[in-house]
Amino acid sequence: MIIDSNLYLSRWPFRRLPNDETASLVKKLKQNQIEKAFAGSFDGLLHKDIRAVNQRLAAECRTAGPDLLIPVGSINPRLPGWEDDVIACHEEWQMPGLRLHPNYHGYQLSDPDVKKLFAMAAERGLFIQIAMRMEDDRTQHPLMRVDDVNFAALPDLMKQNPPLQVTILNGLKSLSGAKLTRLTENPNLTIEIAMLEGVGGIEKLMKQVPYQQILFGSYFPFFYLESSLNKLKESDLGMEIEKQISRENAQGRFLKPSQR
């Protein structure tokens, strides 16, 4: 069984995706032994009424994928009153974490509001997911060119909030070498494999990142689900490490005992 840390519901703004109807998405997840999936919303990229986005996300997870889909609310700290969105995600919809898209929302992780957001999340025991990119920059719509998120400020932010768990989504196309190890020096930083490329990708990643900090993530339905599933086979991981990456690392960090 697998826990997927990187799933999106609703509509990608630039084309319809196969399986972007939640019912077919859930069916496909179940067919492929995905037992839990942390789901954000594509609407969280561009919609300004983020409260309604998160409300719909929570309702969709509850009705279409109870016990499988776990909603992760979008927060945009450039919106007036964003703090209320954090409170609503936590208290009204009992979301366990928050998903950020700094590049689509036009801010840097060094901005003062991000410091406040991290502190709020840490105080409430919420995890934070940050999507580094949403697609290959070479295929972006010409009117919607978006740079990758710059993570230079992240290590200090995490140091200021020691218990906070942070996951980088869609990071492994761009992050490697010293840039990556500087981030993963903090054991509360995890990274998922959706955009990991190269033959034997996970084997190679494990030379840089402890396997305890590597998570299964598919970026389904934007990517074919089989891409990340295949990666577990392409690398010679052994049963124990495969179990950790595909399930137990996420289970221990992000699921409440009642959800396990």
Next chain:
Amino acid sequence: MIWDLHCHLSGVEGKTVDERIAQLMGYADRMGVERLIFFMGWPFSVDPTPDEFRKQNDQVMQAISHWHDRAFGFVYLNAKYVNESIQELDRCVKNGPMIGVKLWVATRCNDPAIDPIIKRAAELNALIYQHTWFKSGGNLIGESTPGDLALMAKRHPKVPLIAGHIGGDWELGLRAIQDSPNVYAGIGGSDPTAGITEMAVRTLGADRVLYGSDIGGRSFSSQLAKIQGADIPEVSKRLILGGNLKRLLTPILKEKGIKI
């Protein structure tokens, strides 16, 4: 049956090409890839001189020399050097083990100056793979688009041509070659974005779509997923994963006495 159109000797460690290809074959075995086509040596050279492309082709011929009937080579040429490229075609294909041509980003393929190379390759039944991209940030000066290849294809209507990467931005690339019946879509070497294969089959028909991985920079996992995860008939998947490439290569493989 999986035949991989697009492999490089990169992404693994190894002082010699023999060491590298042996490792790559190990991953191919894990993923069930039966036959593989390699082109270009390393380090990559975007605008190689004749001396450089000869060296790169020597690397590939050395690498495949121990993998008869399983690993094949396409000769890497630079259309800026027409005479030298034709000599290299004869050295590596007519008088050597190679079975196709790789053209990368030195010059755009819509320039009629390339025609003698295409004609000679066709005489030898060598299959032609042309790298193509539509980059939203702009292509390299010599980098072809699928539209460029469609123009070239009109001048050589009986020669099968492969649009490598199908332009990266496949929604544009597939449209650009849809009216060029001798152009095939190589769908490897880009992110495993869901819908690529469905649109390729819808636009071109399954018999004009080819699997390739672009290892070692890419993974078998992500690129196989494009077919495994697509909502298309099983018979179409078999064509894309190997049937089409086998059909296109059968004339030259038979000439070379290679068991199919």
